[in-house]
Every structure is written in structure tokens, then in C-alpha cells.
Amino acid sequence: MTSKWWQQSVFYQIYPRSFQDSNHDGIGDLNGITARLPYLKELGIDAIWLSPVFASPNVDNGYDVSDYCAIMPEFGTMEDMEELITAANNMGIKIIMDLVVNHTSSEHPWFKKALAGDPHYKDYYIFRSDKKGLPNDLNSFFGGSAWEYVPERKEYYFHLFAKEQPDLNWENPAVRKEVWQIMNFWLQKGVGGFRLDVIELIGKIPDQKIIGDGPLLHPYLQEMYREVLAEKDVVTIGETGSVTPLTAPLYTDPNRKELSMVFQFQHMALDEVPQTSKWNLKKLDVSELKTVLSRWQTQLPATAWNSLFWSNHDQPRILSRWGNPDCYPVESSKMLAILLHMMKGTPFIYQGEELGMTNQEVSDIKQLDDIESINYYTKERANNTKTAKIWQAINTKGRDNARTPMQWSAAQHAGFTTANVTPWYPINPNYTTINAAACLQDKNSIFYTYQKLIRLRKEQPLIVWGDYHLLNTAETIFAYTRSYQGETWLICANFSASEQTLSLPYTAKQTIITNYPSTYCKLEQLTLRPYETFVVKLH
Ligand code: ISL
Ligand code: CA
Structure with a gap:
């Protein structure tokens, strides 16, 4: 395969709500990101995967989009976004948008019109009659049935995530056309590509209980390529939860004209009891980690390309998960960084990973923000599961762990927001010692290990190939x-x-x-x- 820029790049994921507040409301925003670009330049990254910044009621923190061509007011304006894209591009950093098009928000005008009975928009979603009760026993990933009843319509609609995230009906060509338009809208603004949220789900056939890898998945991705991506030097990263080294080429073989790379999750399942759920904890067996990661290094055909990551906004902090934050925070963080960044694939660093940020322990439901953890807690309490067990699971695997604000300095609120403002989510108290300013001053810090790893990848084709x-x-x-x-x-x-x-x-x-x-x-x-x-x- 001829070499592409994204094969030799290192990506950095920003969770905008928790990166940098610039206007003193305690919520991270676009201008905050622009202000921190020099920091990212110093680190040396090539592209930013920006978690969603579109208009959203935030039931799932932006992964429920109510307008794909508007910016969430809390994050700023379209001008702010254009400024961020330009400023980043000027520094040689590409902005990668997080396209969430398996579902919309229930607040999206399409869904509102569908609920009001507009036949054109009803076919944008998946409605089924209530004649025989629930259409089937499919469950949503966030708990409970995947079918939500609408009494006024005497119908159910389908949602694989929260009920406020109705699934789009990709079988409808009008839906696909809308998505191509959204993608073109952002490409015209100068973004460098897309991370495609849960893309393997778009080919679903709910009536046959087919969810991932549906028969039309790849034809849709090929249509996306033809309609949007052909002839453009952009990157597309498919979030593909069940991809294996053998199915990866279906997405990434250049001859098939679909996506640039996959995001696989096999290593992320190694600390859960197999075939159960993320909450059923199991100790990591390092030999299993070796097996899984090595399989992705050796069994992936030359036509496929994989990404490399330890952390993202859905996963706990890697230092707390598989490192040793209490006794060897620096040594174990660097061990994890070196181990991963010397492999083949495109590395993704999650904000704060380069500082050794850790999980944040909670013990009260009021401290939870993430819908997945809240639903899990509520369900387990109803089942009379012991609270200690629930908290152990949430503190080990809950998504809020990765979403605490970025720790910039030892100043109040870690420099994330101004002194007299309350951050939207509490800052980990360890910010007084774990923060960017401290890392930048210490030439032996984790930050400089990441910086060197990024530089080495640019200088040494051996690391890439x-x-x-x-x-x-x-x-x-x-x-x-x-x-x-x-x-x-x-x-x-x-x-x-x-x-x-x-x-x-x-x-x-x-x-x-x-x-x-x-x-x-x-x-x-x-x-x-x-x-x-x-x-x-x-x-
Ligand atoms: O978060 C997970 C496990 O805790 C995953 O199962 C996650 O739901 C899955 O990887 C899909 O994630 C993506 O889509 C979700 C959103 O909540 C996640 O934040 C996003 O990364 C629905 O849009
Ligand atoms: Ca703000």
C-alpha cells in the first residue's frame, strides 16, 4: 500500500468539555483548545480527534447530536470553530471531527418531525407497530430494551444507546444523502477527516436481530467513499467494536475504497470476564495482552491498517488500569507508552495520558455524570447488588474516570478554569502534583517520553513499517x-x-x-x- 500521512502520524484525542475553559463558565470550549495548540505542537502530534462539538442536549455528552452543522453554544460559535481549524492547520495539525451518525439526538428536528407523524422523516428512523408488544428482545448498550414506546403513535422506535439517541434508518437513501452532505459541509471547512462513531452498527437489521456487521454495512461505506471521500486526502477512522485482524481489511483494503483505519477493542476486554459485561472485573493477564496485541501486529494483512491506543473517553485511565499509580506512576506510564508506540499502527494519545493522569474515585451517585454508569448503578441497586461491588466496578471501569478536567497546572482548578468558577466536573485532587506545568519543567517527565516517541516515529521508518x-x-x-x-x-x-x-x-x-x-x-x-x-x- 502506498504510504499515507496518517500512517506516519500520531493523533491526540480531545474531550472538549474537559480540556480548557476560556470564558469562565467551568466548561471546556473551542477557544480553550485554540489557546492550547502550542502545547500540542510542543508534544508533536499531527492531528486532533475532537470528540463531538455539535449542538447537543448532552444526554451522552455530545454523542447525541441535535444539529450536525451547528456548534454546541457551550463550546462556542461556528467562527470559533473556523478559527480553531485555521490555527491548527497553520501549525500543521489536522482537526478530525467525530461523526456520530448511527443515531441522532431525540431533539434533532428530523426526529421531532418523525414523532409528529411526518412520513418523510418517520422513515429516517426505525419505527415498528405495537400490535404484538415489543418488536423483539434486543437490548440497548446502556441497559434496558432497545425499543422505546411512543404512546401517541402507538409505535416503538429503535435505539441502541439511550432512548434519547434514536437510531437512524440507513436503509433509507435520503438518510445517507443527509450524512454525505454533513461530511461535505465539514470538509469544506478544512477538517482533515472523520472518526466514525460506532460505524459497524449502521448496517443493522433490527427485525432479524442483526446489529453489528450487517450485510449492507460495507456497501454503505463504499457509497460514502464514492459520494464524499474519493480523491480527497482525508483520514477516516472507523470505531469498530468487534473487528478482528481478519475482518479489518474489509474496512481498510484500499482496493475496496472504504475507510483508512479501524479502531479495534480486543485488548480493552482483557480485564473483564469473557462474554459478560465491562463491569464484571477480572485481573489483566499480561500473557493475554501479549497474545492479543501481537495478533494485531502479525495477522493483519498488508491491506489493513490499525490504530494503537490505551485510553479514550470511554475507558478508564491506563495508568490506573494497567500501570502502577501509587508506587511507580512515572516508570509504569512510560513503560505503557513505549510498549504501544513502538508497535505498528497509528497511535492515539488521550488527553492527560501524557501527564500520567489517573482515575478519580467516587462513592455517591451524585458524583456520576456518565449515563452508562448511572444506568448501571440504578439497575444493580434494583437487583440488590452490594454497593461496594457496584462502586468497585464503576471506579475501575466507569467512563467518568477519563473525563475529569485536564490538569494544566498547580493553580486552583488545575488551570482548567478560573479560580472563582466551579468546573463542570470535579478536578482530580492530585492535580497539585500531576499537571502539565510540572511535566514541562521536568526533563524526565512522562510528557517528554511521549514527545520523544512521537519524534522517533517521524524519523524512523522502522517504527512505521x-x-x-x-x-x-x-x-x-x-x-x-x-x-x-x-x-x-x-x-x-x-x-x-x-x-x-x-x-x-x-x-x-x-x-x-x-x-x-x-x-x-x-x-x-x-x-x-x-x-x-x-x-x-x-x-
Ligand atoms: O463506552 C463503552 C463501554 O463503556 C463502549 O461500549 C461504547 O459504548 C462504544 O464503544 C461506543 O462508543 C461510542 O458511541 C457511544 C458513545 O456513548 C461513546 O462515547 C462513543 O465513543 C454512543 O454514541
Ligand atoms: Ca467555557
């Missing part, structure tokens, strides 16, 4: 090589808080990056300190 080979080591050592045009690098990580001895039949020629101040030469007798990680050139 090299072949991957997993080494057979003890369970808690994660070691692999990358080879490209006669050169081989070794990446070796102690994925544990205890010392590990290790013998590798190699001699290092050059040390590339480490998380302890060491250089490496003979590798036959190694004692790795907690989370010790290094990358060396072997030949």
Missing part, C-alpha cells in the same frame, strides 16, 4: 523486535512491579529510549527493575 516479532519470555516481560531493511530494534518491558531477571542472546549497538537512566549493551544477563523498559538497536 517494520516487521514485528514477539519474543518468548516470562509472562510479565513483554519483549518484541521490529525489523526493517536490515535493521532490527528490540523493545523490552517489565510489565510488573517486581524485579525480573532475563537473558536475551543479543548485544545492543545503541540505546534508543528507556524509562530508567541506563544504557544497554550485553543483554545475556539482565535484571529489570520495576516496569523497566528499553528500546535498543540490535543491528
